[in-house]
Each structure stands twice: as C-alpha cells, then as structure tokens.
Amino acid sequence: MNPNAAKNLIVRNAFLCAAAIAITSCGTATFSKTGSDARIESLRSFQLAFIDEFAVPGKRFNAAAFEAKVNEGNAKFQQAIAEEKFTARRPVLNDLAAQFKADAAHLRSKASRGKVTPALASEMKKDTNKIYDHALGR
Amino acid sequence: MPSAGKTKRRKSSRKKSELDSALGRVSDESVAASMKEFQDLLAQAKGDTSELVRQNAKELEERLVLLKKRKIDKEDFDFFVENQKRDLRAFIDSQPAQAQERTEKLTLHVLEIAARVAIALI
Numbered sequence: 001m002n003p004n005a006a007k008n009l010i011v012r013n014a015f016l017c018a019a020a021i022a023i024t025s026c027g028t029a030t031f032s033k034t035g036s037d038a039r040i041e042s043l044r045s046f047q048l049a050f051i052d053e054f055a056v057p058g059k060r061f062n063a064a065a066f067e068a069k070v071n072e073g074n075a076k077f078q079q080a081i082a083e084e085k086f087t088a089r090r091p092v093l094n095d096l097a098a099q100f101k102a103d104a105a106h107l108r109s110k111a112s113r114g115k116v117t118p119a120l121a122s123e124m125k126k127d128t129n130k131i132y133d134h135a136l137g138r
Numbered sequence: 139m140p141s142a143g144k145t146k147r148r149k150s151s152r153k154k155s156e157l158d159s160a161l162g163r164v165s166d167e168s169v170a171a172s173m174k175e176f177q178d179l180l181a182q183a184k185g186d187t188s189e190l191v192r193q194n195a196k197e198l199e200e201r202l203v204l205l206k207k208r209k210i211d212k213e214d215f216d217f218f219v220e221n222q223k224r225d226l227r228a229f230i231d232s233q234p235a236q237a238q239e240r241t242e243k244l245t246l247h248v249l250e251i252a253a254r255v256a257i258a259l260i
Contacts, residue, residue: 099224104215118211119258123201130193134225 034066036089037136039080044132047100048125054107055121056093060120061111070104099131157199160206160259169258175252183244190229191244194222198252206259215256219249 052067054061077097084090103124110116161173181185183195201218204210210218233241 095224095228099221102217102221102224106214110213115211117209117214119204120214123204123210123214125216126197127218127225131221131225134229 033086036084036086038081040093040132040135043076043080043093043096043100044128046073047103047128047132050100051103051107051121051124051128054111055116055117055124057116057121058114059111059116061114063112066108066111070108073100073104079133096135101130103128157203157206159202165213169254172251172254173258176248176255177249179244180247183248186244188241190226191241194226194245195248197222198249202252202256202259205256208260212256212260218251219253223249 021099045061050073053069074097077093077100079095081090081093084093107124110120156175161177180195180199184199185189185193186195192204198219201210205215208236223246226249230238230241230245
C-alpha cells in the first residue's frame with residue numbers, strides 16, 4: 001500500500017473512533033441526565049404525598065405511621081445520593097434530603113400538637129415544588 | 139390575556155396595601171427602624187431584575203399576611219423563612235462577586251429583618 005494511503009487510512013480510522021466515542025458518551029450523558037431527573041421527580045412525588053398524608057388539619061397524629069414514613073423517605077434519599085452518577089447533582093440531592101428532614105421535623109412538631117392549618121399544608125407543598133424546580137434547574 | 143394581567147396586578151397591590159397597613163399599625167418604637175428598613179428593602183426586592191429575588195419577596199409578603207391573619211403561626215413563619223434561606227444560598231453563591239452583596243441584602247437580609255418585624259405583627 002502507498003505510504004500516503006496508509007497514513008490517510010489511519011487518520012480516518014482515528015477520526016471515526018473519536019467521533020464514535022463522542023457520540024456514545026453524549027448519549028450516555030443524556031440518558032443518565034434523564035434518569036437523574038426522573039429520580040428527583042420521584043422524590044418530589046414522595047415528599048408531596050408525605051405532606052398530603054400528614055399535614056391534615058384535625059387528623060389524629062399516628063406517631064408510628066409517621067416515623068415509618070420518615071424512615072422510608074430518608075432511605076429513599078440516601079439511595080438516590082448513592083446511585084447518582086452526576087457528582088454535581090449530589091450536593092443538590094443532599095439539600096433535598098435536608099429539606100425533607102426539616103419538613104418532617106416541623107410536621108412532627110405541629111401535627112403531634114394538633115396545630116396543622118390548611119395554610120401550613122398548602123405553603124409546605126408550594127415550597128416543596130419550588131425547591132424541586134430549582135433542583136432541576138427550572 | 140389582558141384581563142388576567144389586570145386581575146393579577148390588582149390582587150398584588152391589594153396585598154401590598156394589606157401588609158403596609160398592618161406594618162403601619164405597629165406602634166412599637168423599638169422595631170420602627172427595622173420596619174422602615176424592611177419596607178424599603180422589600181420594595182427594592184419586588185422591583186429587582188432577578189426573578190428569584192422578586193419571587194422571594196412575594197412569598198415573604200404573602201406569608202407575613204398569612205401570619206397577620208393567623209392562618210399560620212410564628213413557628214410556621216420561621217420554618218418557611220429558613221426554607222427560603224436554604225433555597226437562596228446556592229443561588230447567591232452562583233452570582234458574580236460584584237452582585238452577591240446586593241442579592242444577599244435583598245434576600246437573606248430581608249428575611250432576617252422579617253423575623254423581627256413578624257414579632258411586632260402578631
């Protein structure tokens with residue numbers, strides 16, 4: 001083979017390999033980002049359902065059910081943090097976990113004394129949605 | 139929809155006067171200076187170019203009105219103020235250095251004064 005043709009072939013193959021790697025890594029990043037967003041949306045749904053279940057004015061406070069749900073929530077956040085592949089997203093998930101703990105502490109204090117109001121429940125949900133929107137960069 | 143915009147504006151100015159009149163009725167001299175500073179900073183925050191700063195001011199104002207109407211109590215109010223602070227910290231850190239001081243003044247500082255003002259409101 002002509003040395004020039006061989007050189008061109010090597011250059012062409014190297015270029016094709018680089019392009020293939022770039023395309024594959026872009027695809028993986030997009031896929032992981034979608035998975036990461038979905039995980040955050042799932043945590044949002046859990047947290048909103050938690051508020052719906054326990055921030056109910058006049059509802060008798062069931063401490064055992066409350067603590068079980070808090071433990072379930074904490075485990076979900078820890079799992080999400082451990083599985084997160086985007087290292088930049090981990091502090092965001094840590095903030096969301098801290099917010100869940102703060103919500104649980106406030107709700108425990110209010111619900112156990114029968115001091116939940118409709119405004120408290122709706123403002124908590126408003127805050128939750130805002131915080132998750134910010135976490136997702138919206 | 140122009141009519142929707144008009145309704146929104148009217149509602150917002152009604153809320154503003156509601157809070158302003160409540161703040162105006164506070165006779166405690168020890169908080170008068172804080173009150174004035176709070177009203178000035180809140181007005182600046184509501185007119186800021188950053189949506190997050192405006193949103194923070196609007197939420198704070200709404201929650202002061204809820205507190206005044208006793209739909210939430212001081213514990214709830216303090217809890218929401220802490221949430222707002224936590225949410226704002228990342229935003230402030232992401233601002234250019236020269237904008238950070240102003241943003242902090244119109245967000246975290248306003249929230250800190252609000253906690254003092256809230257005591258006088260209830």
